Amino acid sequence: MAIGLHESEFKNPVIRWVDARLPIFTMMQKEYGTFPTPRNFNYFWNFGGLALVNLTIMIATGIFLAMNYTAHVTYAFDSVERIMRDVNYGWLLRYIHSNGASMFFIVVYIHIWRALYYGSYKAPRELLFMLGVVIFLLMMATAFLGYVLPWGQMSFWGATVITNLFSAIPLVGESIVTWLWGGFSVDNPTLNRFYSLHYLLPFVTFGVVFLHIAALHITGSNNPLGIDPKGPQDTLPFHPYYTAKDSVGLVVYFIVFAALVFFAPNLLGHPDNYIPANPLVTPPHIVPEWYFLPFYAILRAVPDKLGGVALMGGSIMILFILPWLDTSPVRSMRFRPVARICLLLWLVSFFVLMYCGAKPPEEPYVTIARLATLYYFAYFLVILPFLGAKERGLPLPTSISMPVLRGAGGGPLPAGATAKPMEKA
Structure with a gap:
C-alpha cells in the first residue's frame, strides 16, 4: 500500500480503495459496529435514534414543500392549499411534515424523560445533556416558525402573541419585537424572516446533533442501572445487537406515524388554521x-x-x-x-x-x-x-452483568464471570 494511505481492513475492493483514502467506513465500523455498549439497554434507548430518523424526515419533506410554497401574506395560505390539492402527493408531504413535528416532540419528550429517570445528565455526561437541551430549544424555535408559515388564523395570532412576549424585556423589548416583525406589526416581512429561519434552523440542529452524538461516543452510553461497565462481560457491540433492537422500535414508530398521517392527519392540529389569517378577527381562544x-x-x-x-x-x-x-x-x-x-x-x-x-x-x-x-x-x-x-439509595450491583448472574435478567452467564456481593450506593 502506498505511503500515507490508511490501512483498510475491508475485503470489498471498492470499499477498501475508498476507505484507504477517506476512512469513513472504518469510522462507521468503529462508531456503529464494534462500539461497546452496555448489555442491558431497554427500549427507552431507542428514542435517540428515532429522533435522528425524525429529523431526517422533517428536513427531506421540508425541502420538497419549500419548492411549492410562496412566502407572501397574499399567497401563503393559497400556496399551502395548492400543495394539498394540486401538487402530486403534496397532501402526503404536508401531512408527513406537519405530523412529523408532533412525532418529533413525542420522541424527544420520551428521550428527555429517560435521561431524567436514569440520570443520564450526571457526570461525565453533563455536556452531552446540555447539547440535548440546545437541540430541544432549536426544535421549539423551528416548530414555532413553521407553524406560522401556513398563514392561517392560529398561525397569525400565534405569531402575534409569542413575538409580543419579547416586549416584556426591559429597555430593549420593543426594539426586539420591531426587529422580529420587520416593521410595526406581523406582516409580510415577518413571514419572510420566519420562512428563511425555518429553512435554516433544521440544518443548524443537525450540526448540534452531530456534536451530541460525538459527545455520546466519548463518554459512552448510560444504562438502566446507572453504573459504568466494569469489563467486556458488561458490554455488547452495537451491531448487530442494538441495530436489531432499534429496528423493532423503528417499525413500531413508522406504524404509529403512518396511522396518524393516513387516518387522523388533523388530530393534533387546530381547525382555525384552515381559516385564512385575518388581522381584524381575533380567535376566541388562542393556543399554541x-x-x-x-x-x-x-x-x-x-x-x-x-x-x-x-x-x-x-x-x-x-x-x-x-x-x-x-x-x-x-x-x-x-x-x-x-x-x-x-x-x-x-x-x-x-x-x-x-x-x-x-x-x-x-x-x-x-x-x-x-x-x-x-x-x-x-x-x-x-x-x-x-x-x-x-x-x-438502595444497594447497587457491582457490575451490569450482576442482575443476569443473580437470575434477575435471565440469559447465559458471561464466560469466566463470577457473582460478586452487592455494594452500597
Missing part, C-alpha cells in the same frame, strides 16, 4: 401547538408579563444546571425510591400543565396551573438538592 402547552400554561400562571416570560424561559433553562442541582452519587431512579416518586409527580405536573395550557385562562385552570408550576420548579430547585444530600 400541543407540544408548547405546558410552557404556555406556565406563562399564563404568572399575572405579571415579565415574570411569566422569565418563568417560561426558566422552565427550560433550568435543565442546563440540572447536573449540578442533583448531587446524589446514584444515577438511576431505580435505586432512589423517594426521588423516583418525586420525579413521577413532576411528570404528572407536566401533563397537568399541558392540560391547563389548552384551557381558557380562567378558574380553576389558572390556580391548578400555578400549583403545577410551583411543583415543576420545586422539584429541580428544592427536592432534588435535598434528596441528593439526605436520601440513601
Whole structure:
C-alpha cells in the first residue's frame, strides 16, 4: 500500500480503495459496529435514534414543500392549499411534515424523560445533556416558525402573541419585537424572516446533533442501572445487537406515524388554521401547538408579563444546571425510591400543565396551573438538592452483568464471570 494511505481492513475492493483514502467506513465500523455498549439497554434507548430518523424526515419533506410554497401574506395560505390539492402527493408531504413535528416532540419528550429517570445528565455526561437541551430549544424555535408559515388564523395570532412576549424585556423589548416583525406589526416581512429561519434552523440542529452524538461516543452510553461497565462481560457491540433492537422500535414508530398521517392527519392540529389569517378577527381562544402547552400554561400562571416570560424561559433553562442541582452519587431512579416518586409527580405536573395550557385562562385552570408550576420548579430547585444530600439509595450491583448472574435478567452467564456481593450506593 502506498505511503500515507490508511490501512483498510475491508475485503470489498471498492470499499477498501475508498476507505484507504477517506476512512469513513472504518469510522462507521468503529462508531456503529464494534462500539461497546452496555448489555442491558431497554427500549427507552431507542428514542435517540428515532429522533435522528425524525429529523431526517422533517428536513427531506421540508425541502420538497419549500419548492411549492410562496412566502407572501397574499399567497401563503393559497400556496399551502395548492400543495394539498394540486401538487402530486403534496397532501402526503404536508401531512408527513406537519405530523412529523408532533412525532418529533413525542420522541424527544420520551428521550428527555429517560435521561431524567436514569440520570443520564450526571457526570461525565453533563455536556452531552446540555447539547440535548440546545437541540430541544432549536426544535421549539423551528416548530414555532413553521407553524406560522401556513398563514392561517392560529398561525397569525400565534405569531402575534409569542413575538409580543419579547416586549416584556426591559429597555430593549420593543426594539426586539420591531426587529422580529420587520416593521410595526406581523406582516409580510415577518413571514419572510420566519420562512428563511425555518429553512435554516433544521440544518443548524443537525450540526448540534452531530456534536451530541460525538459527545455520546466519548463518554459512552448510560444504562438502566446507572453504573459504568466494569469489563467486556458488561458490554455488547452495537451491531448487530442494538441495530436489531432499534429496528423493532423503528417499525413500531413508522406504524404509529403512518396511522396518524393516513387516518387522523388533523388530530393534533387546530381547525382555525384552515381559516385564512385575518388581522381584524381575533380567535376566541388562542393556543399554541400541543407540544408548547405546558410552557404556555406556565406563562399564563404568572399575572405579571415579565415574570411569566422569565418563568417560561426558566422552565427550560433550568435543565442546563440540572447536573449540578442533583448531587446524589446514584444515577438511576431505580435505586432512589423517594426521588423516583418525586420525579413521577413532576411528570404528572407536566401533563397537568399541558392540560391547563389548552384551557381558557380562567378558574380553576389558572390556580391548578400555578400549583403545577410551583411543583415543576420545586422539584429541580428544592427536592432534588435535598434528596441528593439526605436520601440513601438502595444497594447497587457491582457490575451490569450482576442482575443476569443473580437470575434477575435471565440469559447465559458471561464466560469466566463470577457473582460478586452487592455494594452500597
